[in-house]
Amino acid sequence: MTQPKKQVRTSHDRLKIIDEVEKNPGEKRVYIAKRLGLAASTLNSTFAKDEIRQQIEKCGNACKKRKTGKESTFAELETVLLTWYQQARASNIPIDGTTLRVKAKIIAAQLNIDNFNASNGWVSRFKDRHGLVFQEASGREC
Numbered sequence: 426m427t428q429p430k431k432q433v434r435t436s437h438d439r440l441k442i443i444d445e446v447e448k449n450p451g452e453k454r455v456y457i458a459k460r461l462g463l464a465a466s467t468l469n470s471t472f473a474k475d476e477i478r479q480q481i482e483k484c485g486n487a488c489k490k491r492k493t494g495k496e497s498t499f500a501e502l503e504t505v506l507l508t509w510y511q512q513a514r515a516s517n518i519p520i521d522g523t524t525l526r527v528k529a530k531i532i533a534a535q536l537n538i539d540n541f542n543a544s545n546g547w548v549s550r551f552k553d554r555h556g557l558v559f560q561e562a563s564g565r566e567c
Contacts, residue, residue, distance in 0.1 A: 442471045499541055505532050507555055521559050522548045
């Protein structure tokens, strides 16, 4: 017999579970778990993790689809790069993966980070971590 596939819950899903338990303090968790379609152990282990709410508050809407709270290896670089990205987008400067990669390498050099490689995978994960979408600006004058 095969094992059922393990479900991986996003941070947003976990927050819903925590909120449901907090809204119903007098109700037994076993009943809440049944109502949510979860095993009681899943509900209890999720509710026991205080860092979930802190993680979501820290990164906002970008965390809704994330499954882990893993931080980037280059947190300082990402903070500077994200600030630059937000300023560029506020000025309606179009940013694509290549531009982001070049700017990341420049920032890494300024921060004396030697072992940084702005690969396609890193750019993709950076976008996912911060909820970025590269879109063509519409209505631009040529």
